[in-house]
Amino acid sequence: MPTSPNPYELDLERNAANYAPLTPISFLARAAWVYPDRVSVIHGTQRWTWKQTYARSRRLASALSRRGIGLGDTVAVMLPNTPPMVEAHFGVPMTGAVLNSLNTRLDAESIAFMLDHGGAKLLITDREFSPTIARALELAKNKPVVIDVDDPMYGGGTLLGEKEYEALLAEGDPEHVWQPPADEWPAIGLNYTSGTTGNPKGVVVHHRGAYLNALGNIVAWAMPHHATYLWTLPMFHCNGWCFPWTLAAIAGTNVCLRKVEAGAIFEAIREHGVTHYCGAPIVHQTLINAPAEMKKGIRHKVSCLVAGAAPPAAIIEGMEQMGFSITHVYGLTEVYGPAAICAKHEEWSALPLGEQARLNGRQGVPYPVQEAVTVMDPETMRPVPADGETMGEIMFRGNITMKGYLKNPKATQEAFAGGWFHSGDLAVMYPDGYVKIKDRSKDIIISGGENISSIEVEDALYRHPAVMAAAVVSQPDPKWGETPCAFIELKAGASATEAEIIAFCREHMAHFKAPRRVVFGALPKTSTGKIQKFQLRQQAKSASAIDT
Secondary structure, three states: OOOOOOOOOOOOOOOOOOOOOOOOHHHHHHHHHHOOOOEEEEEOOEEEEHHHHHHHHHHHHHHHHHOOOOOOOEEEEEOOOOHHHHHHHHHHHHOOOEEEEOOOOOOHHHHHHHHHHHOEEEEEEEHHHHHHHHHHHHHOOOOOEEEEEOOOOOOOOOOOOOEEHHHHHHHOOOOOOOOOOOOOOOEEEEEEOOOOOOOOOEEEEEHHHHHHHHHHHHHHHOOOOOOEEEOOOOOOOHHHHOHHHHHHHOOOEEEOOOOOOHHHHHHHHHHHOOOEEEEOHHHHHHHHOOOHHHHOOOOOOOEEEEOOOOOOHHHHHHHHHHOOEEEEEEEEHHHOEEEEEOOOOHHHHHOOHHHHHHHHOOOEEEOOOOOEEEEEEOOOOEEOOOOOOOOEEEEEEOOOOOOEEOOOHHHHHHHOHHHOEEEEEEEEEOOOOOEEEEEEOOOOEEEOOEEEOHHHHHHHHHOOOOEEEEEEEEEEEOOOEEEEEEEEEEOOOOOOOHHHHHHHHHHHOOHHHOOOEEEEOOOOEOOOOOEOHHHHHHHHHHHHHHHO
16 A cells, blocks of 8 residues: 655755754854853953954864865964864854864874874964974974964963964954855764774764753753853863863853863862862872862862773772762764763762762763663673673663764774674673773783783772872783782872781782782873773883793
């Protein structure tokens, strides 16, 4: 029998009146229209309003457009958390171009690769990074136009480019009429993964995902209108977890911070009434261990997100004891930053603090704007039992998942095998549907046929009163195949011995899981606070070879 036409589709078409492609740029236009005089950005003694930020972003878009930059082009930025970085998140995509935020801690060779691979037509760079950029430009085959940011809050470095950023803005029209994307699917950002082995991969994210995750941050974190947000998280990292766009959506205030230091953070919280900030566990650990005098005078509620690595229970406990409300989120560059959250339940607050920390330390459940987060056997692509014991791989599916890897179809296909994004993180699913990471697939330690979670060992180490930061990796062992090796950074003025640390771990876990070796010293970290385990693995391997 012939099928009757669907009456809900007949003569009901998309048109300009009922459909607009989603783009986070629209948040800025609205903030400037509704709250033109509210402070948008604070940087030292400088202040901008949302009306001014919109005008400056439009000037940037206009100046770039006049230089021929548009759809499909790339604009790279090498910037700290400063006003030009906020403006770039709007001005660059206003032209149809893609914003490539470069990791400011990378070496010249890595930056050169990204400039070539991403094909940047223009590079905006801060004087602080001039030595790295100068060398990268020598190495790169691609030669972008270079624009310098001469930030008054920084006193070193040299100018490399043809023009300073403010002069570039002067070329543009503050009333520039920008066009939203014709579709939600075009790219808005290009963010490179760390590339610990081989060249980094270029993660491409789209307008739809950026718009949705900007709103997802508000819903998941229950952010109020006009929140005051401190930029402890690098804006280059997953586009600042989409928070540049989030702050525009709620007409909040961006408090810029060039360098993450405990004193500067507490001072900004007091002076500007900061209500929200984000960071890796090491950032929160730094605040917990700051002198008591530094923490005085903060009487309002401060909410913080922790991500970038699984937070030890000691950090969750420490932040709560300090009076800060900490929420654990989880994600990767490929899912726009946070895509899962350990959503809290009211009844948890009645539990002992240690149990609260255990529950809040899980990676949690999907963000409101992500379709699904699950744990699967990567071979069978079937969900693992929700028993809190059976390990599988965390996988994502939904609107806040990348388009794919730039110019790398093989890696893209592998990442999306079976219709899910494969995170590479090993985890378990609890009966309540919450996910808990046990390890990265490359970080699991297999000793005598037994799996040892490096995260579990690290969690025990962080409970030692002398430990500031800890990382556990495998080291070769002639009998067991491999055993845990702990690298520890001690708190200022604290001391501990290898034997003491090992004995402490054995008190809190099965003896075979305790580290066999302990190395003391500063830990190598990325600019986002992640401990660079690949370096530690090399050290452990080299030390083991010497011993044998």
